[in-house]
Amino acid sequence: MSGLRRHDEDPRKLLIERRLANVNNVIPVMSPKGGVGKTLISTLMALAIAENNSSVGILDLDVTNPSIHVILNLDPGVKPSEDKGVIPPKVHGIKAMSIAYYTEGKPLPLRGSEITKVVREILAITIWGSLDYLIIDTPPGMSDVHLEILSNVGKARPLVVTTPHILSVYSVRSLLTILKEVGTPIVGLVENMSENPTDVVIDLCREFKIRYLGNVPLESLLALSVGNMTLMKKTRAYSRVAEIIKRLSS
Amino acid sequence: MAEGVARYLCSVAGGRKLKSVKIGLGELQSIDEEVFRFALAELLRVEGCELSEDSVVFVRKPAAFQCRKCGYSWTLNEVGLNDEEREAIHFIPEVVHAYVSCPACGSRDFDVVGGRGVEVVEVVVE
Ligand SMILES: Nc1ncnc2c1ncn2[C@@H]1O[C@H](COP(=O)(O)OP(=O)(O)OP(=O)(O)O)[C@@H](O)[C@H]1O
Ligand SMILES: [Mg+2]
Ligand SMILES: [Zn+2]
Numbered sequence: 001m002s003g004l005r006r007h008d009e010d011p012r013k014l015l016i017e018r019r020l021a022n023v024n025n026v027i028p029v030m031s032p033k034g035g036v037g038k039t040l041i042s043t044l045m046a047l048a049i050a051e052n053n054s055s056v057g058i059l060d061l062d063v064t065n066p067s068i069h070v071i072l073n074l075d076p077g078v079k080p081s082e083d084k085g086v087i088p089p090k091v092h093g094i095k096a097m098s099i100a101y102y103t104e105g106k107p108l109p110l111r112g113s114e115i116t117k118v119v120r121e122i123l124a125i126t127i128w129g130s131l132d133y134l135i136i137d138t139p140p141g142m143s144d145v146h147l148e149i150l151s152n153v154g155k156a157r158p159l160v161v162t163t164p165h166i167l168s169v170y171s172v173r174s175l176l177t178i179l180k181e182v183g184t185p186i187v188g189l190v191e192n193m194s195e196n197p198t199d200v201v202i203d204l205c206r207e208f209k210i211r212y213l214g215n216v217p218l219e220s221l222l223a224l225s226v227g228n229m230t231l232m233k234k235t236r237a238y239s240r241v242a243e244i245i246k247r248l249s250s
Numbered sequence: 251m252a253e254g255v256a257r258y259l260c261s262v263a264g265g266r267k268l269k270s271v272k273i274g275l276g277e278l279q280s281i282d283e284e285v286f287r288f289a290l291a292e293l294l295r296v297e298g299c300e301l302s303e304d305s306v307v308f309v310r311k312p313a314a315f316q317c318r319k320c321g322y323s324w325t326l327n328e329v330g331l332n333d334e335e336r337e338a339i340h341f342i343p344e345v346v347h348a349y350v351s352c353p354a355c356g357s358r359d360f361d362v363v364g365g366r367g368v369e370v371v372e373v374v375v376e
Binding site: 011012013014015018084085086099101102103104106107108109110111114117118121122124125 | 251252253254255257258261289334338339341342343344345347348349358359361362366367368370
């Protein structure tokens, strides 16, 4: 067929795959329930991976409410460098990418269609190079960001976070159902804010045939350590997540 | 961005020769035409599908906004942006919502109705 054609397909989609070509593990951290610890667990995972001398990146895709830069205490003066794309700066051994580099702390309310465009843009412009792991922090819910990842990042293998509370477990069940329907393999489930593994969460893992990766205790020091990586690495939560990372890579 | 367009054009060409392409450049992404033209030609060569530089036509698309709260329409001329803000918007056009609000009612809930980024408008293959 020759001649004229209208073009509605997005050229950026073709770039995304290439940008992630040398990333071995792409792990979006997900939970439909808000406030269960996705962002903190994402950060602890990235810290533990870096400590293990593996290469790691973290991508904050909670684009209307980013907070990874606050936890990592990023210097507002440090920005990604540009060379046919953007190269995220390395902080605490982690290549960190966030929309916060571009908003100067101003609020950014976005409609769903715009969130999709942002996610696609960030995935298309960010040059990760080779990485053992890319951890992606996602917003609560099952919406634009998650669907964009599931549809356009073929190698994404989600990690699901829940608390033992019935409302969180209830919501996670629908997330697991959706992931199962689209055939996306799940690396496993982390039970946060829990001193011990609980039956209700273990049963859920059994039911969906996914790995129970471990529990992370509720710990006030963890909340206090935001912005202070030295302190954060002294928490029990960090040790637990480090064990989970060992388990993941074995 | 030229890389994505190059890959896309090659996938459209599918082995045939590209005769001409028309590319829309949105004001928000403020892409330099000559740099883009050069980069695209280079990348197309790398992808193994050639197109002479003068067969690429650019159309400039001015940025246009419409408020979802009060319906007011405006362009970038009506709002002032400094260099850092323009640069941030160049990378991720949607961050315009951090720097611009409706001149009539102050809402940040507006649509970018034109001039967002790079789009392939037309491709002619032989
Ligand atoms: N194991 C824990 N012990 C103590 N506090 C915790 C723990 N995990 C998370 N928190 C606290 O709970 C709050 C929510 O954590 P976080 O922001 O990581 O959750 P989230 O799932 O990313 O939230 P959102 O859904 O809003 O993105 C924070 O104040 C955090 O400090
Ligand atoms: Mg969060
Ligand atoms: Zn208005």
